[in-house]
Amino acid sequence: MAAKTRAAPVDAVGCCSPVSAEMLGQRDAELLAAAFAALADPIRLRLLSCIASAEGDEVCACDLLEPSGRSQPTVSHHMKILVDAGLVEREKRGLWVWYRVAPARLAALRAALA
Amino acid sequence: MAAKTRAAPVDAVGCCSPVSAEMLGQRDAELLAAAFAALADPIRLRLLSCIASAEGDEVCACDLLEPSGRSQPTVSHHMKILVDAGLVEREKRGLWVWYRVAPARLAALRAALA
DNA sequence: CAACTACATCGACATTTGTCAATCTATACC
DNA sequence: GGTATAGATTGACAAATGTCGATGTAGTTG
Numbered sequence: 001m002a003a004k005t006r007a008a009p010v011d012a013v014g015c016c017s018p019v020s021a022e023m024l025g026q027r028d029a030e031l032l033a034a035a036f037a038a039l040a041d042p043i044r045l046r047l048l049s050c051i052a053s054a055e056g057d058e059v060c061a062c063d064l065l066e067p068s069g070r071s072q073p074t075v076s077h078h079m080k081i082l083v084d085a086g087l088v089e090r091e092k093r094g095l096w097v098w099y100r101v102a103p104a105r106l107a108a109l110r111a112a113l114a
Numbered sequence: 115m116a117a118k119t120r121a122a123p124v125d126a127v128g129c130c131s132p133v134s135a136e137m138l139g140q141r142d143a144e145l146l147a148a149a150f151a152a153l154a155d156p157i158r159l160r161l162l163s164c165i166a167s168a169e170g171d172e173v174c175a176c177d178l179l180e181p182s183g184r185s186q187p188t189v190s191h192h193m194k195i196l197v198d199a200g201l202v203e204r205e206k207r208g209l210w211v212w213y214r215v216a217p218a219r220l221a222a223l224r225a226a227l228a
Numbered sequence: 229c230a231a232c233t234a235c236a237t238c239g240a241c242a243t244t245t246g247t248c249a250a251t252c253t254a255t256a257c258c
Numbered sequence: 259g260g261t262a263t264a265g266a267t268t269g270a271c272a273a274a275t276g277t278c279g280a281t282g283t284a285g286t287t288g
Contacts, residue, residue: 110228
């Protein structure tokens, strides 16, 4: 700690108040960052909003293609990212795949922004 | 809208319930995504947490170097991203730069996750 | 079993991102 | 003015990301 250079000759207002010991841990920061990264894409946000506002609280994957304006592989890729981030739940029923938002995960992210 | 293929011959459970008309707009999605992208990096999250937990609610840039473990240009780069995203406010006082979190912006992001 | 359908995975590519060394700019001290 | 310091900007580069066409896989229908 004391290794701080502090060579500044300026006595104006003074800098470098002791930095708080409370900082997000490395591991926690990585987990949080991964979650926010999943939200850091306009397409994924629109997909998420599409699911969140669906009646019955779930949406079939096929219904996500047209509104997103992206190819099927691209949408599948984005959905995988959302699912891996824990923001969306995936359930295969017969030939189709249905998605639901995971409210607990969203709440956790909200809490992290407090 | 009616252009939906709907060629599925399967009568099982039926897919493709009408997708809700309420979806995040393109422009809004881009703005939100940009904000989340600013949070999608462990270093930036730690910098933010460092500032948020500082006594006096502000931190000098020089105090962010050591805890972040990154070079001065890199920290400057990350802080610019946080400032541009509106998450942090920047104020130059004399030779130093002080940062404060912008609570309103954080609250707006929290609201977007509701 | 054969044909079909919904979705996932792969391969390739252009774009974006995080990083640092070197340099520049602005402010403060003498 | 000359020198020193805090922070920003530039240039370069490796790594990660978004995208699509082609192909693979699991389930359904006949």
